[in-house]
Amino acid sequence: MAQRPKSQVLKQTASIDRNSFEPAYSQLANILRESMASGILLPGDQLPSEAQLCERYDVSPMTVRRAVNLLVDQGFVIAEQGRGTFVRPVAMGSATFQLRDSLSLFNDSKRTIVRVLEARIIGADERVARKLELCVGDRTVYIRRLLRTDGLPSLYHREYLIYDPLRPIVEAELEVTALQRLFNGTGETILKRGEINLEATILNDEEAKILEAPRPMAAVCFEHLFYDFDDKPISWGWFIGRADSLRLSTQVGLLMDRKEHK
Amino acid sequence: MAQRPKSQVLKQTASIDRNSFEPAYSQLANILRESMASGILLPGDQLPSEAQLCERYDVSPMTVRRAVNLLVDQGFVIAEQGRGTFVRPVAMGSATFQLRDSLSLFNDSKRTIVRVLEARIIGADERVARKLELCVGDRTVYIRRLLRTDGLPSLYHREYLIYDPLRPIVEAELEVTALQRLFNGTGETILKRGEINLEATILNDEEAKILEAPRPMAAVCFEHLFYDFDDKPISWGWFIGRADSLRLSTQVGLLMDRKEHK
DNA sequence: AAGTGGTCTAGACCACTAT
DNA sequence: TAGTGGTCTAGACCACTTT
Numbered sequence: 001m002a003q004r005p006k007s008q009v010l011k012q013t014a015s016i017d018r019n020s021f022e023p024a025y026s027q028l029a030n031i032l033r034e035s036m037a038s039g040i041l042l043p044g045d046q047l048p049s050e051a052q053l054c055e056r057y058d059v060s061p062m063t064v065r066r067a068v069n070l071l072v073d074q075g076f077v078i079a080e081q082g083r084g085t086f087v088r089p090v091a092m093g094s095a096t097f098q099l100r101d102s103l104s105l106f107n108d109s110k111r112t113i114v115r116v117l118e119a120r121i122i123g124a125d126e127r128v129a130r131k132l133e134l135c136v137g138d139r140t141v142y143i144r145r146l147l148r149t150d151g152l153p154s155l156y157h158r159e160y161l162i163y164d165p166l167r168p169i170v171e172a173e174l175e176v177t178a179l180q181r182l183f184n185g186t187g188e189t190i191l192k193r194g195e196i197n198l199e200a201t202i203l204n205d206e207e208a209k210i211l212e213a214p215r216p217m218a219a220v221c222f223e224h225l226f227y228d229f230d231d232k233p234i235s236w237g238w239f240i241g242r243a244d245s246l247r248l249s250t251q252v253g254l255l256m257d258r259k260e261h262k
Numbered sequence: 263m264a265q266r267p268k269s270q271v272l273k274q275t276a277s278i279d280r281n282s283f284e285p286a287y288s289q290l291a292n293i294l295r296e297s298m299a300s301g302i303l304l305p306g307d308q309l310p311s312e313a314q315l316c317e318r319y320d321v322s323p324m325t326v327r328r329a330v331n332l333l334v335d336q337g338f339v340i341a342e343q344g345r346g347t348f349v350r351p352v353a354m355g356s357a358t359f360q361l362r363d364s365l366s367l368f369n370d371s372k373r374t375i376v377r378v379l380e381a382r383i384i385g386a387d388e389r390v391a392r393k394l395e396l397c398v399g400d401r402t403v404y405i406r407r408l409l410r411t412d413g414l415p416s417l418y419h420r421e422y423l424i425y426d427p428l429r430p431i432v433e434a435e436l437e438v439t440a441l442q443r444l445f446n447g448t449g450e451t452i453l454k455r456g457e458i459n460l461e462a463t464i465l466n467d468e469e470a471k472i473l474e475a476p477r478p479m480a481a482v483c484f485e486h487l488f489y490d491f492d493d494k495p496i497s498w499g500w501f502i503g504r505a506d507s508l509r510l511s512t513q514v515g516l517l518m519d520r521k522e523h524k
Numbered sequence: 525a526a527g528t529g530g531t532c533t534a535g536a537c538c539a540c541t542a543t
Numbered sequence: 544t545a546g547t548g549g550t551c552t553a554g555a556c557c558a559c560t561t562t
Contacts (some may be wrong), residue, residue: 023531037454039491049547060533062324065549073335081548082540090453092486093362097460097510100355191352192299193515198359200462200480200505216478218462224354227515229301243462248359253455253489285550311528322552327530343529344559528560533553541547 016057024059028067031057033076036087037254043089047077076254090253097248099196099222112154117144117210121163128160131225131236139163143237146210153211154245159237191234194226200243207240218243278319286321290329293319295338298349299516305351309339338516352515359510361458361484374416379406379472383425390422393487393498401425405499408472415473416507421499453496456488462505469502480505 014031016024035041048056053064068085071077075094079085123137132140140160147155203217211217219240226235276293278286297303310318315326330347333339337356341347385399394402402422409417465479473479481502488497 025531037491039454051546061535062551063532066531068548079548080541082542082546084541084547090455090488092456092458093365095361095458097359097361099357099359100353103355191515192301193513194352194354196354196357196512196514198510200482200508202464202478202480216464218464218480220462226352229299246461248460250458251455252458253453287550313528323554324532325551328550330529341529342560344527344561346528346560526560526562529558531555531557533555536550536552538550539548541545543544543546 025066047085102248197223220246287328291332309347364510459485482508
């Protein structure tokens with residue numbers, strides 16, 4: 001079959017290769033980003049105007065616009081109507097931590113198994129009732145799960161679900177694979193949206209025992225609250241993992257090996 | 263002419279308002295998102311094809327494409343060439359934590375002041391030398407800072423900078439405002455990129471004393487490593503804050519009050 | 525073969541900013 | 544007034560998937 005072109009050819013001429021499989025707008029965006037990475041364009045500098053870029057690289061205005069929009073969306077430049085487009089300085093505040101990238105536990109389900117430690121129906125206490133917008137004493141499903149990665153305990157999960165015999169969510173959520181679906185998105189859910197909070201904590205006796213951790217041990221807690229399509233909360237719970245096995249990382253600034261689109 | 267696909271009976275509840283200040287592509291994206299939020303389009307459903315959207319809302323293909331691209335970029339739908347565009351299920355793995363949104367400390371500099379506790383030149387130990395790609399004993403600038411928000415200690419920062427008398431970075435970094443620039447990006451930096459790691463930890467004696475925290479106290483640590491335009495590391499350090507005043511939060515799924523563009 | 529999304533053209537008009 | 548970015552048109556060709 002046809003060979004695949006090596007797209008990582010340094011564009012010393014800095015022009016658009018019409019025969020490349022890489023779209024013109026993406027090539028142009030990379031050329032501009034390379035200029036920033038090499039210091040030709042410094043923070044605060046103004047990019048060439050769109051008309052200039054059209055002429056310089058022989059592409060249509062829409063293509064230039066798309067390339068510039070890409071850089072705007074990625075946070076590398078800022079466009080101001082009537083003034084111009086300018087290179088943004090590297091700012092730590094723009095750091096974004098991707099949960100999926102950090103939790104490799106969920107990326108390959110072969111290494112991680114989920115075990116349900118407990119699942120029973122209990123009445124909501126004051127705290128649960130407030131979170132799930134129930135009355136104290138209303139029935140909820142309380143589930144405790146332990147995730148093991150390569151045989152070692154990695155995450156301890158506790159969750160309260162609204163008990164509704166008309167809705168088959170309880171059965172579905174109990175399945176060990178249901179949890180992974182939340183992370184890789186391959187499954188179907190009836191969730192509409194959710195809120196997730198991350199905070200640092202210290203393992204208590206029970207958590208340390210289940211996670212087989214010495215005490216005192218720092219830990220990360222992901223609290224989550226999910227809503228259905230009627231905007232009613234249906235699930236509240238939290239994951240707890242040892243700090244030494246959970247690290248969120250990110251990069252800010254210019255990275256030339258960044259993936260474009262799909 | 264062509265027959266209507268089976269499942270695509272999306273009723274037209276809204277149309278594009280040509281006199282609105284909101285661009286057509288944004289209006290269309292909102293209409294589609296509303297369909298998802300209200301359950302008319304469920305996870306896994308296929309969106310109407312671009313040609314159908316063109317005809318139904320009387321806009322050009324480029325406008326439809328831009329609206330769909332917006333939804334793709336925001337993670338609400340996934341477009342597959344040759345197949346169609348489909349509504350994505352809510353997945354916890356797509357959660358992204360924005361450092362800027364979570365650290366209100368840096369958003370208004372009036373409430374937060376930076377005090378330099380210590381700044382001196384010291385030789386690099388083995389650990390520092392490895393991080394900054396120096397030789398053990400090379401001179402570095404060690405800086406300790408304490409950030410106070412509304413008078414209360416909020417973040418404790420320690421940083422090692424490469425000592426270079428030819429570069430005025432030391433003077434600039436020492437300024438109390440230099441730190442904020444890293445977060446709000448209003449200032450100029452000579453940084454090209456950086457890596458940031460977040461992890462949970464437990465305050466040690468010194469940290470607890472400086473942050474006026476009881477022990478044991480869970481804490482969040484942001485380790486950062488910054489590079490200049492030659493891809494050489496120039497700064498390594500970490501912020502430590504009490505867990506009870508640092509919480510990262512995010513939302514996943516459909517949010518109708520989301521801001522569009524700038 | 526038909527339908528889908530992916531890219532691109534060569535202009536156009538508008539709103540805004542600076543001079 | 545000139546230059547800038549923001550939006551939009553009405554098509555076109557291509558690659559891909561499904562039937």
